[in-house]
Every structure is written in structure tokens, then in C-alpha cells.
Amino acid sequence: xxxxxxxxxxxxxxxxxSLRADxxxxxxxxxxxxxxxxxxxxxxxxxxxxxxxxxxPFIVELLGFSHGQLAGKKLxxxxxxxDVFANKEKFRELQERGYVRYEGxxxxxxxxxxxxxxxxxxxxxxxxxxxxxxxxxxNTARMQAExxxxxxxxxxxxxxxxxxxxxxxxxxxxxxxxxxIQGFSKNLAIDLGELHALVEGAELAAEVKNRxxxxxxxxxxxxxxxxxxxxxxxxxxxxxxxxxxxxxxxxLTAATVNMDSALKSALxxxxxxxxxxxxxxxxxxxxxxxxxxLAVSQIFSNLLDNAxxxxxxxxxxxxxxxxxAKGTRTVIYxxxxxxxxxxxxxxERIWEVFxxxxxxxxxxxxxxxxxxxxxxxxxxxxxxxxxAESREGAGTKFILELPxxxx
Amino acid sequence: MKNEPxxxxxxxxxxxxxxxxxxxxxxxxxVRNPLIRFRTGMEAWNYIFGKSDPCxxxxxxxxxxxxxxxxxxxxxxxxxxxxxxxxxxxxxxAMLTTTDDPKEIQRCRxxxxxxxxxxxxxxxxxxxxxxxxxARKMKGPRKIPGSA
Numbered sequence: 001x002x003x004x005x006x007x008x009x010x011x012x013x014x015x016x017x018s019l020r021a022d023x024x025x026x027x028x029x030x031x032x033x034x035x036x037x038x039x040x041x042x043x044x045x046x047x048x049x050x051x052x053x054x055x056x057p058f059i060v061e062l063l064g065f066s067h068g069q070l071a072g073k074k075l076x077x078x079x080x081x082x083d084v085f086a087n088k089e090k091f092r093e094l095q096e097r098g099y100v101r102y103e104g105x106x107x108x109x110x111x112x113x114x115x116x117x118x119x120x121x122x123x124x125x126x127x128x129x130x131x132x133x134x135x136x137x138x139n140t141a142r143m144q145a146e147x148x149x150x151x152x153x154x155x156x157x158x159x160x161x162x163x164x165x166x167x168x169x170x171x172x173x174x175x176x177x178x179x180x181i182q183g184f185s186k187n188l189a190i191d192l193g194e195l196h197a198l199v200e201g202a203e204l205a206a207e208v209k210n211r212x213x214x215x216x217x218x219x220x221x222x223x224x225x226x227x228x229x230x231x232x233x234x235x236x237x238x239x240x241x242x243x244x245x246x247x248x249x250x251x252l253t254a255a256t257v258n259m260d261s262a263l264k265s266a267l268x269x270x271x272x273x274x275x276x277x278x279x280x281x282x283x284x285x286x287x288x289x290x291x292x293x294l295a296v297s298q299i300f301s302n303l304l305d306n307a308x309x310x311x312x313x314x315x316x317x318x319x320x321x322x323x324x325a326k327g328t329r330t331v332i333y334x335x336x337x338x339x340x341x342x343x344x345x346x347x348e349r350i351w352e353v354f355x356x357x358x359x360x361x362x363x364x365x366x367x368x369x370x371x372x373x374x375x376x377x378x379x380x381x382x383x384x385x386x387x388a389e390s391r392e393g394a395g396t397k398f399i400l401e402l403p404x405x406x407x
Numbered sequence: 408m409k410n411e412p413x414x415x416x417x418x419x420x421x422x423x424x425x426x427x428x429x430x431x432x433x434x435x436x437x438v439r440n441p442l443i444r445f446r447t448g449m450e451a452w453n454y455i456f457g458k459s460d461p462c463x464x465x466x467x468x469x470x471x472x473x474x475x476x477x478x479x480x481x482x483x484x485x486x487x488x489x490x491x492x493x494x495x496x497x498x499x500x501a502m503l504t505t506t507d508d509p510k511e512i513q514r515c516r517x518x519x520x521x522x523x524x525x526x527x528x529x530x531x532x533x534x535x536x537x538x539x540x541x542a543r544k545m546k547g548p549r550k551i552p553g554s555a
Contacts, residue, residue, distance in 0.1 A: 172476070175505040179526040180424035186527070187431060242506055 047130035050074045064110030080107045116143040167245035240368040252292035259286035266300040279317035286323035289331045289402040291382040302371040307337035336397040342390040414468035416442040419451035432530030437541035448480025471500040490519045
């Protein structure tokens with residue numbers, strides 16, 4: 001049983017009517033239960049002296065000091081509060097301001113555990129004596145989780161920067177030998193031409209000449225052709241990787257984006273292609289968002305390009321762009337098409353660098369294979385996300401979430 | 408006019424292949440300017456700032472071609488030093504690079520480079536942009552046998 005300090009509240013009024021006394025007792029019991037069952041720590045202090053008059057079971061449990069160790073002591077005499085209230089300035093603040101709230105106040109429990117609490121205090125009169133009531137909420141777990149989250153985020157940012165830096169250097173270094181292969185095979189082709197002319201004009205044994213001419217016109221050009229083709233391919237891959245690596249180094253601004261006009265300008269570049277293939281884009285009014293305007297139109301361009309590229313040629317292409325607010329902090333845009341769709345097994349792979357759907361289909365013009373990778377990275381770097389839902393043979397819906405414009 | 412000496416091309420390039428490709432490219436484009444090649448930024452710096460022997464000769468025309476990524480001193484550092492020096496700041500300078508990194512290009516522009524070439528370098532274009540005199544006879548595959 002918890003004792004009340006000086007028992008002021010316990011003093012019963014004159015029992016003139018037992019009904020009134022009963023009501024008073026009931027009320028007191030109710031408040032007592034509230035005090036004892038509260039899932040926040042509660043301390044009652046004498047406002048004049050700072051002496052603890054009462055402490056509820058929760059605070060006893062939280063700090064690990066017994067009620068006896070707390071009651072009758074001044075706040076700054078208790079180990080847990082010593083650091084915070086040692087110079088009494090904070091206590092004077094409690095006395096004078098009537099209402100004080102600290103977030104993330106560090107306390108030390110009896111066994112040395114470090115706690116972070118939210119501390120709220122109120123001053124009020126009880127029988128003309130001033131009392132300070134302190135409510136103490138344990139936020140240690142939350143604060144620790146937040147600190148851990150922040151640490152992990154920082155680590156992630158660091159790792160990302162590392163990968164991007166690595167990618168940047170690697171692609172640079174890969175291009176150095178490529179330039180040589182490219183340049184010297186071009187020289188070889190030139191020299192071969194000259195050699196061809198020389199051999200043709202030279203007087204040689206017929207057998208030697210025929211063999212030499214065959215090498216010069218068939219075998220050597222074939223080998224060179226393969227080298228040059230592969231160099232071009234490799235050059236494209238490296239250029240694509242470079243583009244991805246640059247994304248991370250690109251500074252993004254946050255501005256209010258008028259999506260309707262952003263999308264219209266993105267659409268303008270596809271107008272000719274869409275008209276030629278008889279496709280239609282249904283555009284609904286879109287909410288504003290907060291992002292980098294260039295990044296946003298890049299995302300939409302990549303999604304539209306994707307929808308056109310992977311259209312189903314047996315039906316008229318229809319692309320629907322919608323947008324709506326999701327709560328107050330996020331807006332969602334969707335770009336849905338009636339194209340070929342994506343197999344469920346491939347749905348996660350579409351975000352990979354160099355992944356191309358329907359790679360062996362001659363109808364699909366192979367691109368760099370980075371469109372969706374870039375779009376997702378841009379969405380994430382803008383504080384949003386990009387996801388896809390799809391049904392093979394029916395179509396694909398891309399779902400872009402971006403921060404709403406701050407109100 | 409005819410007696411004006413040809414500008415000496417100072418090429419700072421660490422990759423042997425790239426250096427050779429440019430040399431051959433210029434040759435094929437009919438460029439007859441003398442060319443001196445340096446393997447590191449420091450080597451080029453010592454030559455330009457008179458710390459090596461032989462070194463730059465005052466009054467003679469030069470053309471600087473700097474690879475951006477060079478050991479010991481980068482092409483960008485070299486460019487900054489050349490542009491910061493009253494004696495050499497007017498030497499026509501081009502930067503050579505393997506990628507078209509817009510940030511890098513901007514940095515070089517800000518430092519005052521005259522041209523920027525992405526490898527593989529089109530030597531004929533380089534010659535044209537810097538107004539290098541070119542011999543009419545060109546080496547190349549189109550040469551008709553027996554015509555010369």
C-alpha cells in the first residue's frame with residue numbers, strides 16, 4: 001500500500017451527512033486507483049520545498065527506487081534526477097512556470113539504466129498549499145528505436161554513396177581500354193584497306209595473292225566486324241552504368257511541381273510516336289507534389305516510354321494517368337497501360353540494371369535497360385517510391401508516390 | 408606567314424594507346440605540328456614551367472592537350488595552374504576525357520579551357536577547331552593504288 005505523504009487528502013470532512021461522506025470517499029478512491037494504475041509515472045511534490053510527497057507504483061517500477069526511498073526526499077536528492085535538477089534552476093522553473101514539459105529528459109535508474117522520459121509538470125493548489133504534479137512517460141524504447149533508425153539511415157546513405165562512387169570510377173576505368181580497342185580496330189580497318197589496295201596492285205604468285213585477298217576481304221574484316229560490334233555494345237553498357245552512377249551525384253531540388261504541365265511536356269515528346277501507332281493517353285487532373293521538376297518529368301518519360309515499348313500490338317494502346325492525395329503528406333500517381341504485362345516472376349527483376357523484358361522478341365527495340373532503374377532511383381531520391389502491379393497479357397500499372405506539397 | 412613556326416602540341420596523356428591513337432589520327436589528318444608527350448601531369452608541369460630541360464621556349468607557339476585523369480597532377484590542376492599564370496594563360500588548351508560527365512565539362516569550362524574532346528578523339532575535328540595547318544595529301548583507305 002502506498003502511503004500518502006502528509007495525508008491531507010485523507011482528512012475527512014465533518015460527517016454531517018453520511019451520503020456526502022460516501023460520495024467523497026468514492027471519489028477519492030477513484031482518483032487513488034487512477035494514480036495507482038496509471039501507466040505513466042506520477043510524482044507529487046511539495047512546491048515550496050521540492051520534497052516528494054507521493055510516488056505511484058509505475059514510477060517506483062520504472063526507476064527501481066522503493067517508495068520509501070522516494071517519499072520525503074527532495075527531488076535532487078534522488079539519484080535518478082540528480083543530474084537534471086542538481087543546480088535547482090530546473091526546479092525553480094517548475095515552481096514558477098506552473099507548466100513545464102521536457103522531451104527526452106535523461107534519467108538514471110537505480111541499477112544504472114539510462115532512461116529517456118517525457119516529463120510534464122503542473123502546479124496546483126491543494127488546501128492552499130502548492131503542489132507540483134509530475135507525469136513521467138518512459139520513451140526510452142522509442143528514442144532508442146529512433147536513434148537506431150537514424151544510424152541505419154546514415155549507414156545506408158554512406159553505403160549508397162560508396163557504391164555510386166565505385167560505379168563512377170569503375171565505368172571511367174572501363175572506358176580507358178575500350179577507347180583503345182575502338183581506336184585501334186578503326187586503325188586496323190584503315191590499314192587493311194591500304195594493304196588490300198597494295199596486294200591487289202602487286203605482282204605475286206597467284207596462289208599467294210588469292211589467299212591474301214581472301215584474308216583481306218573476308219576473314220580479317222569479319223573478325224574486325226565482331227570486335228567493333230562488341231565494342232559498341234560494351235560502350236553502350238558502360239554509358240548506361242555511368243548514367244546510373246551519376247544519378248546519385250545529381251543534386252535534386254524540392255519545388256512544387258505542377259504535375260499537369262509536367263506530364264504534358266513529357267507527353268509532347270511522345271506525341272509523334274503515339275499518333276503513328278494510334279495510341280491514346282487518358283489524362284486526369286493531377287494533384288501537386290513536392291519534388292524535383294526535372295526528376296519528375298524524367299520518371300514519367302521513362303514510364304510512358306515503357307508503356308509504348310511493351311504495348312500489345314493486337315489492341316489499341318491505352319495509357320491512363322491518374323493522381324490523388326493519400327493523407328496529407330503523400331500523393332500517389334498511377335500510370336496504367338493495357339500492354340503485354342509482366343510475369344509475376346519477373347516483377348521484381350524489372351528494376352534491375354540492364355534487365356530488359358521480352359529480350360528475344362524482335363518487335364521490341366532494345367534500349368539501354370536502365371529506364372525503370374533510373375525512374376525508381378529518382379522517385380526514392382525525391383523521398384517517394386515507385387512500384388509496379390501487373391497481369392501478364394492484361395497490362396501494367398506503375399504506382400508513384402511522392403511527398404505532397406507542404407501546406 | 409609561311410615562316411611562322413608550327414605550334415608545338417604538348418600532349419599530357421598517361422595511356423600509351425590513347426597517345427598513339429591521337430598521334431596517328433593527327434598524322435592521318437595531315438597535321439604536321441611537332442608533338443611532345445608527357446606521361447604524368449607533373450612531367451607536363453615541369454616542362455611548361457621551365458623546371459625540366461628541355462622546356463618551353465618563350466615566344467614559340469604551343470597547343471596544350473590535357474587528359475583529365477593523370478597521375479601525380481590531374482589535367483584539371485594543370486589547367487588551373489596554366490590559366491592562373493600570366494605567361495601561359497593564353498596557350499590554347501583542350502581537355503581530353505573518356506566520359507561526357509557534365510560536371511567535369513562544366514568545371515573545365517569554368518577554368519577556361521578552349522575545347523573539350525571525348526575519346527576516341529576525332530583528330531580531324533581537333534585540327535579544324537584549332538586551325539592547325541593540314542597537308543593536302545591524306546593517308547587513308549581511299550588512296551587509289553598507283554595514283555601517287
